[in-house]
Amino acid sequence: MPKMSVAFAMTLLVLGNIIAVFSDALIKALPSETAVYQFILFRQCTAVLMLLPFCLINKKNKLFSNIKWHFVRSHVWLLGVIFMVLSLQALPLATANAIFYAAPLFVLPLGFLFYKDRLNFPTIAASILGFAGILVIVQPKQINLGAVFALIVAVTMALNNLLVRKLPQHHTVYQTLLLTNLLGIPFALGLAIWEGQPFDWRSLITAASSNVFILIYAGICVQVYRHIEAYKVSSAEYSGLIGAVVVGIILFNEVPNMTLLVGSALIILPLIWLATLESMRFRQKTG
Structure with missing residues (x-):
């Protein structure tokens, strides 16, 4: 499998995060x-x-072989989806997305804890900034359920x-995404039955539409984090905040103020700095 460059991986994550905003x-x-x-x-x-159609094209890989970590990841994913819906209902789009992009901060210590990933000053500094x-941006005055979610x-x-690094290498990106959603269906079905609400076609259409965007993002994440250590590229996850601001203005009339601009600068400028450092290191190694 060809090696993915850090610069290309970060570009993919930037694109994926902007796409995810539409979901x-x-x-x-x-x-x-x-x-x-x-x-x-x-x-x-x-x-x-x-x-499913993309998975049926490639029948060489056994879909249900070695799915232990797929099962774990699918339920972590499902938990995230539940709280994502609840938080988006409770918070403005830009605010919710700003908190979502704290994810790279959790990647750093968790990556060190689980995999002994090496931490360096640029990645730590970019994440802290x-x-x-x-x-x-959020200007937290009090903790509310939306922010906790x-x-x-x-x-x-x-x-x-x-x-992703625990998943079997023989599974394709499509198979990984399929298992992530398929293995969580029984638990999701149980929750829906417990909820006891009548069938709603509008909800079904919106769910399918949002899936188009989020599956593109999820596929990019699988592809990137399978090739690149998380600490090298996780700061690129912040970039979708700009997309959230733009979509918030257009669709929800969330007009940005100066604090939003300052906060966005604190997120984007360290990202550009980190990408520049990685590009310089790559040129030195290949030159």
């Missing part, structure tokens, strides 16, 4: 009376239907990216 926007636009667990079940099922930018989402995102 969040669709979820935020859901009516307040939407049955949350039914919507999540629809997301899981429609994702499987979308991915990025977190400072998030605090500037969003922080849980950030932790699950970090765990999902780190667990």
